[in-house]
Amino acid sequence: MPHKSSYSKYTAAVVIIGGGVIGLTIARALKRRGMCDVIVIEKGEFGREASWAAGGILAPQVEADAADDFFRLACKSRDLYPQFAAELKVESGVDVELDTNGTLYVGFSNQDEADLLDRFEWQRNEGFTVEWLDGDAARQLEPCLSDKVRCALLFPKDYQVDNRKLVQALLIANERLGVRLLSDCEARSLKIENNAIAGINTSQGFISTNMVVVAAGAWSSRIESSKQLKHIGVEPVRGQMLCFEAKPQLARHVIYSSRGYLIPRHDGRLLAGSTTEHAGFDKRVTKEAIAAIKEMAVEIFPVVQSLPLIDSWAGFRPKPKDGLPVLGRSNEIEGLIYATGHYRNGILLAPVTGDSIAEIIIEAAQPSLLTAFSPDRFSEKTAERPPALANARGSDATDF
Ligand SMILES: Cc1cc2nc3c(=O)[nH]c(=O)nc-3n(C[C@H](O)[C@H](O)[C@H](O)COP(=O)(O)OP(=O)(O)OC[C@H]3O[C@@H](n4cnc5c(N)ncnc54)[C@H](O)[C@@H]3O)c2cc1C
Numbered sequence: 001m002p003h004k005s006s007y008s009k010y011t012a013a014v015v016i017i018g019g020g021v022i023g024l025t026i027a028r029a030l031k032r033r034g035m036c037d038v039i040v041i042e043k044g045e046f047g048r049e050a051s052w053a054a055g056g057i058l059a060p061q062v063e064a065d066a067a068d069d070f071f072r073l074a075c076k077s078r079d080l081y082p083q084f085a086a087e088l089k090v091e092s093g094v095d096v097e098l099d100t101n102g103t104l105y106v107g108f109s110n111q112d113e114a115d116l117l118d119r120f121e122w123q124r125n126e127g128f129t130v131e132w133l134d135g136d137a138a139r140q141l142e143p144c145l146s147d148k149v150r151c152a153l154l155f156p157k158d159y160q161v162d163n164r165k166l167v168q169a170l171l172i173a174n175e176r177l178g179v180r181l182l183s184d185c186e187a188r189s190l191k192i193e194n195n196a197i198a199g200i201n202t203s204q205g206f207i208s209t210n211m212v213v214v215a216a217g218a219w220s221s222r223i224e225s226s227k228q229l230k231h232i233g234v235e236p237v238r239g240q241m242l243c244f245e246a247k248p249q250l251a252r253h254v255i256y257s258s259r260g261y262l263i264p265r266h267d268g269r270l271l272a273g274s275t276t277e278h279a280g281f282d283k284r285v286t287k288e289a290i291a292a293i294k295e296m297a298v299e300i301f302p303v304v305q306s307l308p309l310i311d312s313w314a315g316f317r318p319k320p321k322d323g324l325p326v327l328g329r330s331n332e333i334e335g336l337i338y339a340t341g342h343y344r345n346g347i348l349l350a351p352v353t354g355d356s357i358a359e360i361i362i363e364a365a366q367p368s369l370l371t372a373f374s375p376d377r378f379s380e381k382t383a384e385r386p387p388a389l390a391n392a393r394g395s396d397a398t399d400f
Contacts, residue, residue, distance in 0.1 A: 047167030053315020197335035
């Protein structure tokens with residue numbers, strides 16, 4: 001397993017800062033394409049931050065109101081998941097429990113019904129798979145649904161994965177592939193010479209490298225380096241989650257309402273989330289959040305009222321200024337690559353991020369799917385302009 005190393009000096013072809021799903025997926029993708037010398041450095045324990053706290057919902061369609069660049073990127077990544085999960089099983093022996101039962105979005109009010117109808121119509125008109133259900137049809141699929149549910153959308157192609165098993169699978173796969181995994185190793189500053197990466201100063205000494213991938217999640221803008229990392233303005237957005245015991249499992253689908261969601265896990269846990277809070281790096285679970293999340297869960301499934309609450313936690317979604325991921329090469333610093341700001345969708349976006357960043361590094365390509373997410377949009381020249389890309393995905397309007 002990941003080790004604390006006693007070396008104080010290293011060299012590597014590529015150093016990835018951050019050992020969450022994003023950093024680990026990129027490392028794996030690089031190694032699988034034959035890159036020799038890859039180090040991932042992690043300031044604490046691998047995969048224990050947002051990637052651990054998440055719900056693992058892989059649902060680009062459920063909240064989308066337009067087929068924009070973000071939607072295309074998210075659908076591409078979701079569609080990569082079956083193969084990604086199958087390969088990880090072979091590489092690591094871990095089943096990440098990709099669940100393809102689909103996602104349900106339920107409506108209670110006139111407003112919910114109108115919103116769901118709009119979403120149903122645009123997605124159906126554009127050829128995406130979505131089904132309209134009245135309340136009784138929804139209850140046939142999910143018998144514990146409240147009598148107050150009057151309609152629902154079923155998204156059969158939106159999935160979920162057990163994100164904690166995903167982290168575990170990625171760690172084992174990376175170890176077996178020969179990626180060097182350094183835990184308790186914090187990147188403190190980037191060494192930049194003549195506008196090019198020369199290395200990283202870390203809590204375990206200097207690492208010499210010409211290529212750095214910033215995948216440090218909610219901490220990405222805190223690494224001392226170029227101004228661009230600051231301009232991206234990644235901030236932590238706290239999300240709290242509850243976990244109930246539901247044995248045997250009560251739900252078959254991930255179930256959304258406009259106020260939150262329920263996620264059934266195979267082992268009988270029923271997760272409920274979440275909050276969207278600007279609370280710095282304070283990871284406390286609050287009484288107010290427990291009450292609000294439970295109320296949302298009971299509105300969907302009244303039976304939750306009597307389920308034992310067995311766990312709760314909080315994590316930090318990495319949100320850049322405009323709420324959209326930051327993916328690609330820096331045009332200001334040679335050898336600096338961004339893979340951060342995945343905000344509410346980092347588990348979903350992991351496979352496409354891994355493949356695209358590996359392509360950028362190994363083939364010196366710039367995949368067209370990433371054009372809208374380039375770090376250039378935050379460069380000094382464009383930093384003063386209002387964000388051009390903000391859309392519903394970047395807003396705090398809904399939780400995830
Ligand atoms: C409550 C909640 C629910 C969510 N639900 C979903 C969901 O259902 N579906 C979905 O797709 N997404 C979801 N997300 C979002 C998802 O969790 C994140 O987008 C994703 O985990 C980001 O991955 P990451 O690897 O960038 O960040 P992280 O997992 O946070 O990893 C970053 C790592 O970098 C390390 N690090 C930071 N600074 C340094 C440094 N200087 N040196 C070395 N290491 C450093 C950190 O310790 C951390 O381990 C949710 C998030 C939360 C909080």
